[in-house]
Amino acid sequence: MKLANGLALNSHPSGRHFLQIPGPTNVPDRILRAMDYATIDHRGPEFQQLGRSVLGGIRRIFATTQPVVIYPASGTGAWEAALVNTLSPGDTVLMCETGQFAALWRKLALRLGLEVEFIAGDWRHGADPQAIGRALDADAGRRIRAVCVVHNETSTGVTSRVSEVRAAIDTAAHPALLLVDTISSLGSIDYRHDEWGVDVTVAGSQKGLMLPPGLSFNALSAKALAASKTARLPRSYWDWGEMLAANENGFFPYTPATNLLYGLHEAIAMLLEEGLDAVFQRHRRHAEATRAAARAWELEILCLDPREYSPALTALLLPEGHSADALRKVALERFNMSLGQGLGKVAGKVFRIGHLGDFNDLMLVATLGGVEMSLALSGVPHRAGGVQAAMQVLAAAQPHTTRRVPAPSEAV
Numbered sequence: 495m496k497l498a499n500g501l502a503l504n505s506h507p508s509g510r511h512f513l514q515i516p517g518p519t520n521v522p523d524r525i526l527r528a529m530d531y532a533t534i535d536h537r538g539p540e541f542q543q544l545g546r547s548v549l550g551g552i553r554r555i556f557a558t559t560q561p562v563v564i565y566p567a568s569g570t571g572a573w574e575a576a577l578v579n580t581l582s583p584g585d586t587v588l589m590c591e592t593g594q595f596a597a598l599w600r601k602l603a604l605r606l607g608l609e610v611e612f613i614a615g616d617w618r619h620g621a622d623p624q625a626i627g628r629a630l631d632a633d634a635g636r637r638i639r640a641v642c643v644v645h646n647e648t649s650t651g652v653t654s655r656v657s658e659v660r661a662a663i664d665t666a667a668h669p670a671l672l673l674v675d676t677i678s679s680l681g682s683i684d685y686r687h688d689e690w691g692v693d694v695t696v697a698g699s700q701k702g703l704m705l706p707p708g709l710s711f712n713a714l715s716a717k718a719l720a721a722s723k724t725a726r727l728p729r730s731y732w733d734w735g736e737m738l739a740a741n742e743n744g745f746f747p748y749t750p751a752t753n754l755l756y757g758l759h760e761a762i763a764m765l766l767e768e769g770l771d772a773v774f775q776r777h778r779r780h781a782e783a784t785r786a787a788a789r790a791w792e793l794e795i796l797c798l799d800p801r802e803y804s805p806a807l808t809a810l811l812l813p814e815g816h817s818a819d820a821l822r823k824v825a826l827e828r829f830n831m832s833l834g835q836g837l838g839k840v841a842g843k844v845f846r847i848g849h850l851g852d853f854n855d856l857m858l859v860a861t862l863g864g865v866e867m868s869l870a871l872s873g874v875p876h877r878a879g880g881v882q883a884a885m886q887v888l889a890a891a892q893p894h895t896t897r898r899v900p901a902p903s904e905a906v
């Protein structure tokens with residue numbers, strides 16, 4: 495059947511679609527089933543139990559003991575929430591041009607009436623802790639109120655070193671808040687809200703957390719909460735105050751995304767069952783195998799600093815004169831696989847392989863097989879043997895399958 499707008503409804507190729515974009519990611523059946531229940535009264539006792547459970551459990555994923563706010567919104571909403579709760583009109587924030595998502599967060603800040611000091615970047619490196627240190631040292635008048643960093647830049651496959659950014663702020667003895675976007679890293683890449691002294695961590699549901707889109711998060715610090723008492727940017731829907739007051743009892747000030755919270759409950763349980771360290775190790779291993787494939791293909795990895803290779807996705811450059819979008823079209827039409835599009839400054843030049851979320855060795859081998867066949871079919875110069883190289887890494891590296899049974903005290 496075709497809809498009036500030309501959209502085919504019943505194009506149903508056999509087998510599963512490979513959703514290998516770096517978010518939304520493949521939602522595991524276990525989570526889909528966990529959401530397939532009647533929506534309940536969000537002011538009733540049954541909901542209260544759910545609310546308490548997810549509000550407590552999600553802290554472990556952020557590695558924090560402090561409050562985490564959950565919004566029924568995409569990640570962009572949580573970006574806005576982080577800024578409007580902590581800052582006042584005309585405040586200066588320091589941001590780093592790591593890629594498209596850093597550029598979008600900057601645009602959002604400008605629209606809110608903030609001043610942005612933007613450290614220029616080449617879209618092939620992470621936020622530079624030394625450059626941040628220099629900018630803070632130069633800020634004698636202490637105008638900079640927040641340093642905003644994208645932990646995993648999803649447009650480039652580059653992961654910034656947040657603990658080093660924290661150290662740079664401390665070395666400069668600068669009072670700025672540290673705000674970090676972990677929308678595509680939480681639940682995939684090692685992240686420590688408390689240990690790294692982050693004031694607001696922004697996250698979303700549809701990437702490492704393996705959920706459909708629709709939830710986003712702000713993990714807070716005492717310093718961020720204190721800042722929210724005097725911050726003057728207008729806010730209502732995003733206001734932490736009312737949210738935290740209702741959350742005290744497991745409730746929300748407005749209708750929460752109840753069914754997504756069922757899914758979140760399951761996602762937290764799955765991550766803790768596997769063990770967060772094992773989850774992070776699994777992602778690093780899949781990334782390493784993907785890079786082995788890229789090297790065998792003789793395609794250039796966009797990320798230039800091996801310390802900053804993303805465990806969640808890999809962005810690859812095509813040779814001059816070849817279109818990454820044409821390659822992605824072949825992958826979709828021939829193999830029913832979605833690969834990530836090049837965004838912003840690297841549009842058409844790169845494609846991105848998402849290897850995050852609910853993912854395993856054979857899914858990676860199939861994904862890379864689809865890429866290798868698509869490279870051949872679209873006439874992109876490359877060497878064969880990428881899949882073989884990846885398989886060697888997978889066969890050699892330690893498997894991650896030590897399933898840890900959580901202690902009863904850890905049950906969520």
Ligand SMILES: *Cc1c(COP(=O)(O)O)cnc(C)c1O
Pocket residue numbers: 517568569570571595644646647648675676677678698707
């Ligand atoms: C996906 C993503 C966003 C945007 O999140 P939405 O849910 O699309 O609003 C922002 N930052 C990063 C790093 C992302 O990966």
